[in-house]
Amino acid sequence: MTEDFPAGMVWLVGAGPGDPELLTRKAERLIRAADVIFHDALVSADVLALARPDTRLEGVGKRSGCHSKAQVDINDLLVEAARQGLRVVRLKGGDPSIFGRSAEEIDHLAAHGVPVRVCPGVTTASAAAAGALASLTLRGAARGVTFVTAHLRAGEPLKLDWQTLALPHATLGIYMGRAAAGEIARQLIEAGRDPETPVMVAVNVSRPDERLIRGKLAALPFLVAAISADDPTLLLIGEAVAPRGQGRFVSVEEVLTAER
Numbered sequence: 001m002t003e004d005f006p007a008g009m010v011w012l013v014g015a016g017p018g019d020p021e022l023l024t025r026k027a028e029r030l031i032r033a034a035d036v037i038f039h040d041a042l043v044s045a046d047v048l049a050l051a052r053p054d055t056r057l058e059g060v061g062k063r064s065g066c067h068s069k070a071q072v073d074i075n076d077l078l079v080e081a082a083r084q085g086l087r088v089v090r091l092k093g094g095d096p097s098i099f100g101r102s103a104e105e106i107d108h109l110a111a112h113g114v115p116v117r118v119c120p121g122v123t124t125a126s127a128a129a130a131g132a133l134a135s136l137t138l139r140g141a142a143r144g145v146t147f148v149t150a151h152l153r154a155g156e157p158l159k160l161d162w163q164t165l166a167l168p169h170a171t172l173g174i175y176m177g178r179a180a181a182g183e184i185a186r187q188l189i190e191a192g193r194d195p196e197t198p199v200m201v202a203v204n205v206s207r208p209d210e211r212l213i214r215g216k217l218a219a220l221p222f223l224v225a226a227i228s229a230d231d232p233t234l235l236l237i238g239e240a241v242a243p244r245g246q247g248r249f250v251s252v253e254e255v256l257t258a259e260r
Contacts, residue, residue, distance in 0.1 A: 002033045002087070004117070010078050010088040010109055012096045014121015018044040019206035022122045030119055034089035036081050038074065042093040042232055044207065061093075071101060075108035082114040093232075095123040099149045099175055123147075124234050125173040128202035129241065132212045136171050138240035144170040150184060150235075151176035158183055166191035171238035178224045178233040185220040188237070193217060198242040202234040203227055214243050 005011060011030050016022040023031075031037065031050045039048060041061025048057055060069040060077065069077070074090075081088045096102040096118055109116040125147065129136050136145045148160055158180050165172055166188050177184060181201075189195050195218035203211040215223045217237060227233055 005030060005033050005087050006115075007035075007085045007087055008082050008114070010082050010090060010105075010114055010116045011119055012090045012092060012100075012102050012105060012116065013119045014095045014100075014123075015040070015043045015047050015091050015093055016122040017094055017124045017127040017206040018042075018047070018204070019127075020044070020046045020050060022127060022206055023047065023050075024119065024121065027119050027121060030089055031091065033087055035086040037089045037091050038077060038081075039091040040093045043091050047091070071104060075105055078105060078109060079112045079114055082109070092121070093124075095121045098123050098147060099151075124175065124202070124205050124232070125236065127206045128200065128212065128234055128236060131202070131205065131210060132200055132214075132241065133244055134200065134236075134241045136173070136236075136240055138171075138238075142169060142171045142238050142240035145173065146170055147173045147175065149175045149177075150180040158187075160187070162187045162191040166193040168193065168197075168239075171236065171240045174235040174237070176233070177235040178227055178229070178231075181224040181235065182221040184235065185217055188217060193237075197237060198239060199223065200236040200241040201227070202236065203231050205232070205234060214241075 013027050013030050028050055032052060034051065034055055036056040036058065037051055038058050038060045041059060051057060060074045078088060078090060090105060092100045102118060106116055125136060146165060150158060174184060195216065197217040199215050199217050199220055201213040201223045213223050
């Protein structure tokens with residue numbers, strides 16, 4: 001059914017972290033109904049394979065500092081496709097509202113009179129915690145969750161509220177944190193976070209080559225040392241992500257061996 005997806009409309013759709021089984025049923029329906037899909041670089045091939053054979057797929061994503069399209073150009077592409085009378089899906093990794101620049105696209109579409117709606121998706125932090133049999137909150141130890149991004153333009157310093165992020169009774173999720181892992185650990189420890197705080201490094205979440213690496217905050221630079229710059233990486237920091245049960249983990253020793 002496409003009553004909510006008429007010609008000339010744009011849907012911002014969350015593709016989740018990679019596994020097509022983590023898509024919402026609504027996201028899958030919208031992907032199948034689309035005439036054109038503008039997708040992020042990290043949207044998996046398995047998710048894109050759900051589109052109809054005649055659907056135009058156009059990559060507009062950004063990865064490892066390589067931008068296929070500037071944001072202003074993506075905004076214009078969405079407007080142009082909608083004005084051509086196409087059903088347009090802007091397919092974003094994870095959830096569109098978490099570091100997905102959805103507000104910029106919504107504002108641009110609204111300013112040009114193009115109807116737009118949003119379909120949420122599973123964000124990487126939730127999928128990583130699930131894969132590790134961990135929780136993002138923990139009664140008595142983690143009463144809240146904070147998500148930040150460590151992605152910066154070249155040459156810019158990492159300016160975050162370290163005092164707030166160092167508070168002990170919360171889980172900290174840092175998207176795109178691999179390159180800044182050393183600075184993140186140093187700043188958090190200097191701001192008062194215990195060096196022994198549990199850390200989980202999630203790589204290629206919900207994909208066949210997923211890795212979940214565990215350790216302590218003080219060892220964070222070593223935990224990310226063997227991770228490729230092309231592998232999407234999420235950092236989870238806090239008591240709630242301490243190892244429990246039979247979560248899929250790589251040990252610190254395995255990380256250091258791979259580094260050698």
